[in-house]
Amino acid sequence: MRIFSGFEKVAEIRNPVVTTGxxxxxxxxxxxxxxxxxxxxxxxGGESVLITFHPHPRKILYPDTAGKDLKMINSKEEKFELxxxxxxxxxxxxxxxxxxxxxxxxEFVRDYLHGxxxxxxxxxxxxxxxxxxxxxxxxxxxxxxxxxxxxxEEIPEQEVYNETVSSTKIRKAISEGYIQRANAYLDxxxxxxxxxxxxxxxxxxxxxxxxxxxxxxxxxxxxxYAVTAVAGEKIAKGMVVINMLPGGDQEVLLHLLEDxxxxxxxxxxxxxxxxxxxxxxxxxxxVVPELERARADIKELIY
Numbered sequence: 008m009r010i011f012s013g014f015e016k017v018a019e020i021r022n023p024v025v026t027t028g029x030x031x032x033x034x035x036x037x038x039x040x041x042x043x044x045x046x047x048x049x050x051x052g053g054e055s056v057l058i059t060f061h062p063h064p065r066k067i068l069y070p071d072t073a074g075k076d077l078k079m080i081n082s083k084e085e086k087f088e089l090x091x092x093x094x095x096x097x098x099x100x101x102x103x104x105x106x107x108x109x110x111x112x113x114e115f116v117r118d119y120l121h122g123x124x125x126x127x128x129x130x131x132x133x134x135x136x137x138x139x140x141x142x143x144x145x146x147x148x149x150x151x152x153x154x155x156x157x158x159x160e161e162i163p164e165q166e167v168y169n170e171t172v173s174s175t176k177i178r179k180a181i182s183e184g185y186i187q188r189a190n191a192y193l194d195x196x197x198x199x200x201x202x203x204x205x206x207x208x209x210x211x212x213x214x215x216x217x218x219x220x221x222x223x224x225x226x227x228x229x230x231x232y233a234v235t236a237v238a239g240e241k242i243a244k245g246m247v248v249i250n251m252l253p254g255g256d257q258e259v260l261l262h263l264l265e266d267x268x269x270x271x272x273x274x275x276x277x278x279x280x281x282x283x284x285x286x287x288x289x290x291x292x293x294v295v296p297e298l299e300r301a302r303a304d305i306k307e308l309i310y
Contacts, residue, residue: 008091011099014123020097022053022127025120027137029174030059032080033089035194036165036172040132041093043162047128054096056124059086060103062223067103078225080177080193085200088276112143113151121155129157133164184228184282196235196278199224199247199259203271206260212298214248215271217259226257231284231301233308236263238275246305247277248287248298262298264306280310 011017024047030037044055061083065074081089083100090098101107110118115138120126129148137143148159165172172192180189181197189197203215219226229251236245244264249257261277263270284301287294 009097022051023056023124024048024128025056025126026130027058031174039165040162056097058099079223082221082224112138126157130160132162186279199277211295214260214262229286233280233305235278238273
C-alpha cells in the first residue's frame, strides 16, 4: 500500500477507483466498501484509492462541542495497518483544516477526484456526505458522471446483529467494555499498538506499560482484559489492565501469561478478546489476589 501525504505528493495512479471518508475502525461496513473498490479496480485494470482526513473533521469544525472529547478507535498507525491488511492499493491522507473545510462538493470532485486523480470510478458509502456543509452526496456524484468522466456507485448500509454498523456505535461498545460486541462490528479484534516499557508496580504479577502513540486513541473501560500479544512472529496470551490515573487519564498495562522474551522495546499489537474483570483499585490490599485470579481465568480461556 502506498501512502501519500496530501494531493500534491500523489504519484500516478492507474485508473483510480476512489472513495473518501474517515474509516475510523476500518469496520465491517468499511471493508464492504474496500472489497468493492478492489473488485472494480480489477474490472477496470486500475488501483483502489482511499482519501482520508487527519485530524478528524469534527476536531477542526467543532472543537468545543462534538470534536472536543472525540476519541478515535484507531491511531494513525493502526488504521494504516488495517487498511494495508484489507488490500488497499493507495491511501491519500489529507490534512483537514478550516480552509480545506470550505471546499464545496463540486470543487472537491472537479479539482481533486477529476483534476488530480482522474478518477475512473467514485464509490460512496451509504448516506455518505462530503464537501462544505456536507452538501455533497451520491445523487450529486451520479449527476456529475459525464461532466467529469467517471462512473459512480453507492454501497448499501451494512448490518451486524440487525444493528446498523457505525464508528459511533463501536466507540460506545469499546468505552463501556463490551469488547466482543465491538469486535463483531469491526470484523476484527480491537487493537492497541505500541512499544512496551518496564513497569515495576507488582513483583508478584509483573507488568509492562504500553504508551499510546496517539493522544486521541480511544481506550476501553477500566478493567482487566484477555488479549493476544503479537510482536513480529511472536504470539502470547496476555492480560491487559486499563488503569485510571489521578486526573482521569488512563494507562495500558500488559502482563504476559508466558515467559516470552523480546516483547519489551519492540512494537507490538494487543488484540483484545474480552473483559475479564471490572475496575481494579491498584491501591487496594486485594489488588494482587484479584490480578492473580484474573490471570488464572485468562489461562483457562481458549483463544
